[in-house]
Amino acid sequence: MANSSSPEAPIPVGKVSALIGSWIDRLGEVWVEGQITQLSRRPGAGVVFLTLRDPERDVSLTVTCFRAVYERVADVVQEGSRILVHAKPEWYAARGTLSLRASEIRLVGLGELLAQLEHLKRRLAAEGLFAADRKRPLPFLPHCIGLVTGRGSAAERDVLENARRRWPAVRFEIRNVPVQGVSAVTQVTAAVRELDEHPEVDVIVVARGGGSVEDLLPFSDEGLIRAVAAARTPVVSAIGHEPDQPLLDFVADLRASTPTDAAKRVVPDVGEELARVHQLRDRARRHVFGRVEREQHGLASLRSRPVLAAPHRLVDGPESEVAALAERARRCLGHRLDAAESDLGHTLARVVALSPLATLERGYAVLQRADGHVVTDPAQLTAGEELHARVAEGGFGVTVKP
Structure with a gap:
């Protein structure tokens, strides 16, 4: 370009832009790292626009991608996220602007890990493993609780102490296993399956204290998730603290925010239950007494009515009428018999007189x-x-x- 141009024969802007575009078109796809400073998702549009910035050099580039590419990481990507973009540089000759056309987006470091977990979460949810209708209710009073936790851990102590404080007679089948590290997934999964086959275990609690995302990774393992989904015994997830939410929380029949919360939700409080029994008994007594009192008042009201207070009055009047009618009938019958007797005597006399x-x-x-x-x-x-x-x-x- 420098050799073929001069002040007398300059190159037009359009040709320069076209030359730059032809040079950029020869570039292949590259991996670019940066921070999202602006994110534009227009409803109904098939393209998503991002502004990717290099915080150290204060340089920004526009990135475009099809919506299908962006939707793969939409749940974990937001403004401020650091991402890796596999993109091809594109030159817009009409405006003389450079942009990147992304074919893949990944989060950097922990973000990539979260993206993988999110992808696994969506896949398992699509299979129905997290559906609400699969979750089973916990028994009201489990006689034996299966506990999967680390040996001598604070989570184990919290579950045991709080459960026995609420219901002293509760029994435990404890399986102490590693809750982080390379063998955690295998041993936790085996412990869940063993307790699921135990004939006396009514509910299984998987408990662990808080930790980083990497520490809690075993409880998002697909093998463990499927083992819990296939279990016949209800499973309670008590992993970490309130913000922590591994995939085990979604497949478990009940998610407890902490191991202490798990103990409170699995075992009823004996004091509360006794108070509830006393309350129900008092309520039943009041109900029965009230019912009897209402019936007594009703019976007294009925007995106070004239028809029941003095029932002979209903008989006295008709009795005199019946007696008068009986006397009248007696007199009428006597008169009729006397008249018939007289007629019979006269007839007999006539018959005798006329008889041969x-x-x-x-x-x-x-x-x-x-x-x-x-x-x-x-x-x-x-x-x-x-x-x-x-x-x-x-x-x-x-x-x-x-």
């Missing part, structure tokens, strides 16, 4: 032929015919003479 027996008693007789017909005309008779004569006191046979 009365005529026979005056000396008359009734002649009957053999077939029973009464003889009323002598012309009906023949000589020698046998007849029957009936008189008042009996009868006798007669013969017709010529």
Whole structure:
């Protein structure tokens, strides 16, 4: 460029920009380290813009990347984060600006470790290992608690002392294992599986004191997470302090903020339970007494009503009416019987007066032929015919003479 230009034959700005762009295009992708000072994510846009700064030299470069590249680390990247960018330099000829087109973003040091943990967390969550419907309720009063913790650790002491202070009769199956270092994952996982198969263990507590992210890495191991997810016994995670949150917290059936909190949440307080029993018993007694008192008041109210206070009053009035009606019925029946008796006497007298027996008693007789017909005309008779004569006191046979 210097040899082909002069004051009389200068190179136009556009050509210079194009020459710079052609030279930059020949550069391959490079790894760049810097600190994010500005982050722009426009909703719906497919490209994310970052400003990457070198704090020591106070130099900044614009970095662009597709949203898919940024989403891989979106959960752990923010303004102020130190990152590594695998990018290709690009020259924008129209404006004469240099930028980097990133194809991969990583966090520096601890940030990279957190990014890997975040990626593992999303993958396990997608498999459903952290789903709420997989979590099992803890037993109200476990008879035996499995405890996985470091030997002689403060976490072990906190769990044992607080649990026994709350419920002195509780028993423990303790597995002392390394809680950091190369063998921690293997031994913690084996202890969890052993306690899960123990027939008397009702709940398992994995406890450890606080520490750095690197110290707590064993409790984010995928093998341990899957072992806890496959366990049939409920598992409580009591790792570190309140801000610490390894992946074990997400798969466990219950997350306790500290080992002390785990003891309080696994074992009920005997004093509180006795107070609750007394409270419920007093409440039941008051309820029963109140119910009996209400029923007594109701019964007294019913008994005070006239129908129950003096029930004979309901009978006295109808009794006199029944007696009057019975007397009236008796009189009516007597009158009817007297009238019927009189009518019967008159009828009997008429019957007696009209009876043929009365005529026979005056000396008359009734002649009957053999077939029973009464003889009323002598012309009906023949000589020698046998007849029957009936008189008042009996009868006798007669013969017709010529």
